[in-house]
Amino acid sequence: MIKARQAIKIEEARDRLLQFDKPLDQIDIPVDDSIGFVVAEDQYAPVSIPSFRRSLYDGYAIRKEDDGPFPKEFTVVGNVPCGFVFPGELGEREAVRIMTGAKVPDSAGKIIMLEQTETTENPQKVRILDTHETDNINPIGSDFRKEDKILSKGEKINSGTISLFKAFGMETISVYRKPKAAVLSTGSELLSAGEALQDGKIYDSNKPLLEQLLREHGSEVTYSGQLADEKESIEKELTQLAEEVDLIVTTGGVSVGDFDFMADIVLDNTFLFNKIQMRPGSPTSAAMLGDTLLMALSGNPGACYIGFQLFIRSYISQLLKTTDTMIETKAVLEKDYLKQSSFDRILRGQYRFDANGQLYVTPVGSDQSSSLGNLHQTTCLINIPGHSNGHKRGDTVQIWLL
Ligand SMILES: Nc1nc2c(c(=O)[nH]1)N[C@H]1C(S)=C(S)[C@@H](COP(=O)(O)OP(=O)(O)OC[C@H]3O[C@@H](n4cnc5c(N)ncnc54)[C@H](O)[C@@H]3O)O[C@H]1N2
Numbered sequence: 001m002i003k004a005r006q007a008i009k010i011e012e013a014r015d016r017l018l019q020f021d022k023p024l025d026q027i028d029i030p031v032d033d034s035i036g037f038v039v040a041e042d043q044y045a046p047v048s049i050p051s052f053r054r055s056l057y058d059g060y061a062i063r064k065e066d067d068g069p070f071p072k073e074f075t076v077v078g079n080v081p082c083g084f085v086f087p088g089e090l091g092e093r094e095a096v097r098i099m100t101g102a103k104v105p106d107s108a109g110k111i112i113m114l115e116q117t118e119t120t121e122n123p124q125k126v127r128i129l130d131t132h133e134t135d136n137i138n139p140i141g142s143d144f145r146k147e148d149k150i151l152s153k154g155e156k157i158n159s160g161t162i163s164l165f166k167a168f169g170m171e172t173i174s175v176y177r178k179p180k181a182a183v184l185s186t187g188s189e190l191l192s193a194g195e196a197l198q199d200g201k202i203y204d205s206n207k208p209l210l211e212q213l214l215r216e217h218g219s220e221v222t223y224s225g226q227l228a229d230e231k232e233s234i235e236k237e238l239t240q241l242a243e244e245v246d247l248i249v250t251t252g253g254v255s256v257g258d259f260d261f262m263a264d265i266v267l268d269n270t271f272l273f274n275k276i277q278m279r280p281g282s283p284t285s286a287a288m289l290g291d292t293l294l295m296a297l298s299g300n301p302g303a304c305y306i307g308f309q310l311f312i313r314s315y316i317s318q319l320l321k322t323t324d325t326m327i328e329t330k331a332v333l334e335k336d337y338l339k340q341s342s343f344d345r346i347l348r349g350q351y352r353f354d355a356n357g358q359l360y361v362t363p364v365g366s367d368q369s370s371s372l373g374n375l376h377q378t379t380c381l382i383n384i385p386g387h388s389n390g391h392k393r394g395d396t397v398q399i400w401l402l
Pocket residue numbers: 185186187189190202203204205206207251252253254255256257260280281282283297298299300301303369370
């Protein structure tokens with residue numbers, strides 16, 4: 001059962017994965033429920049914003065012709081709070097009291113700030129003392145003109161996007177349905193939270209980790225389970241799941257142990273890779289089951305986390321025709337890391353900018369494949385290239401901001 005594995009580079013593994021794509025249906029959903037979805041069609045402004053000439057200040061609206069010289073007294077002929085309109089027409093030296101955001105009367109050409117006026121003994125009169133040169137009016141369409149493109153397809157909806165849709169009164173939006181994912185752990189040592197701890201057993205932490213990561217990065221988890229310790233049953237279950245989901249993520253059983261069936265299953269299907277020149281996570285393997293990706297991650301929690309970040313995130317983004325928010329860049333290492341390794345070593349790290357904008361990274365917690373105590377602290381991954389003696393403090397390293 002142990003077949004030679006050829007270790008490929010991280011970039012090569014990513015390229016192999018990204019050769020595969022699968023169109024996702026477009027669905028119309030309520031804007032209120034759209035957070036995290038990806039917009040499937042370019043969006044155009046259904047109306048102009050503002051749709052009326054909008055006052056920038058609390059103050060008085062006057063005609064353009066009456067704009068100075070000041071001081072000068074005006075007769076107050078009306079009051080327009082937000083949401084109301086002044087029905088009349090302004091005459092010479094007439095002013096309308098107006099609030100920020102209210103519609104400027106058509107006959108007005110200028111807003112005078114309240115601070116530049118004073119009241120008089122006559123409550124019908126206001127004295128304008130001074131003014132700005134600007135007219136203090138937002139013209140129609142100064143934010144968006146009707147038919148302007150307001151959003152491109154492929155953008156992921158966040159809280160700002162929702163406010164944008166709502167500002168146009170939109171109720172529904174066309175999005176790509178989320179890729180459906182199945183998450184499966186393997187191993188008879190695994191217990192679920194709530195079960196009594198038994199000797200030799202551990203609680204399953206990878207399945208919940210993967211479920212959350214998948215959701216966080218735009219996928220829907222439609223199935224969550226545990227694989228049997230028997231190859232035929234696993235194969236049967238995965239084949240069936242491949243009909244129902246877009247992505248199957250397994251954790252564990254991918255190495256060379258007696259119960260590590262995932263490696264064989266990857267070879268039995270459309271093989272993508274079964275070893276990567278990285279540590280943790282060298283046995284990370286992938287295959288296509290029809291048009292469903294099977295990503296077999298290591299059971300070691302650190303390796304499982306790194307495998308998700310480096311491979312699954314970009315695949316989900318590709319399915320959704322959006323850009324992954326993970327940024328590959330360079331940073332200055334703040335601590336020596338001098339371990340030698342033939343494979344690239346991926347460290348969990350934290351980044352910070354100094355006052356000059358220089359990006360620094362520090363490894364956080366353990367670099368062990370089996371450790372998970374630092375996953376909650378990790379804000380970036382650091383690549384210490386293989387065949388090196390590690391890196392010294394002050395060296396520039398490749399990193400991925402998560
Ligand atoms: N003789 C060899 N042994 C190992 C090799 C090798 O090349 N030859 N590779 C090592 C490397 S590197 C890795 S990484 C691991 C990969 O192991 P598997 O992916 O097959 O994972 P398991 O053996 O099932 O489990 C490894 C470890 O992780 C724990 N685990 C598994 N599932 C979960 C889970 N859902 N939640 C939390 N922890 C989990 C499991 O109990 C084990 O401790 O293999 C090395 N061995």
